Amino acid sequence: GESVGLHLPTLSVQEGDNSIINCAYSNSASDYFIWYKQESGKGPQFIIDIRSNMDKRQGQRVTVLLNKTVKHLSLQIAATQPGDSAVYFCAETGSGGSNYKLTFGKGTLLTVNP
Amino acid sequence: GAVVSQHPSWVICKSGTSVKIECRSLDFQATTMFWYRQFPKQSLMLMATSNEGSKATYEQGVEKDKFLINHASLTLSTLTVTSAHPEDSSFYICSAYNRNAIGYTFGSGTRLTVV
Numbered sequence: 001g002e003s004v005g006l007h008l009p010t011l012s013v014q015e016g017d018n019s020i021i022n023c024a025y026s027n028s029a030s031d032y033f034i035w036y037k038q039e040s041g042k043g044p045q046f047i048i049d050i051r052s053n054m055d056k057r058q059g060q061r062v063t064v065l066l067n068k069t070v071k072h073l074s075l076q077i078a079a080t081q082p083g084d085s086a087v088y089f090c091a092e093t094g095s096g097g098s099n100y101k102l103t104f105g106k107g108t109l110l111t112v113n114p
Numbered sequence: 115g116a117v118v119s120q121h122p123s124w125v126i127c128k129s130g131t132s133v134k135i136e137c138r139s140l141d142f143q144a145t146t147m148f149w150y151r152q153f154p155k156q157s158l159m160l161m162a163t164s165n166e167g168s169k170a171t172y173e174q175g176v177e178k179d180k181f182l183i184n185h186a187s188l189t190l191s192t193l194t195v196t197s198a199h200p201e202d203s204s205f206y207i208c209s210a211y212n213r214n215a216i217g218y219t220f221g222s223g224t225r226l227t228v229v
Contacts (some may be wrong), residue, residue: 002140008155008156008226034217034218035186036220040221041223042221042222043120043207043220043221043222043223044158044207044222046217046218049217056225089157089158091160100146100211100213101148101160101163102148102209102218103160104150104158104159104160105157106156106157107156
């Protein structure tokens, strides 16, 4: 998808295809990253997380890749299903601070076509 | 699993009135509570961070006298929108944090509409 101001980037895929959602972060001190799924009118739902000492982590149908060199994070969803349609956010936080603030990225709207 | 209960899920109020939103961690103690605001088609923006028994830390640009946060116990935090105006209409979401492996747990959000 394309990032354009206040509008959410969008990604449209066919059911059964693999989806890749990307996220760039700016804080090089961030060492913990989380992907969330948010359906309309609901709070964020945890999908998968990764710490900065790893570059890949796999869950059920999902994989997160972390490239610290270019400060890039991606979420791969295998065999995408209509129920995966939602907005996906990456979030980051850094160690050392006392507040553990979680900062969210812009989000990507994933639409899965049956 | 860890559950955060946020109430109400939606509220409509008249301009000039105050609205209180509650966030409760049901089966764990939240050392820190975060409050976010989300406008349509936008990301979650952190408003403030509160630790139990101490004053909340507000993000730049967030009026502390307008958005009153109380974190009286390890399981309850409240956000009161005082003298609400239509521009305060938004989706408010809380997140409870427990550093002992539970991490961040989000409430289901509150849709505030000020008329």
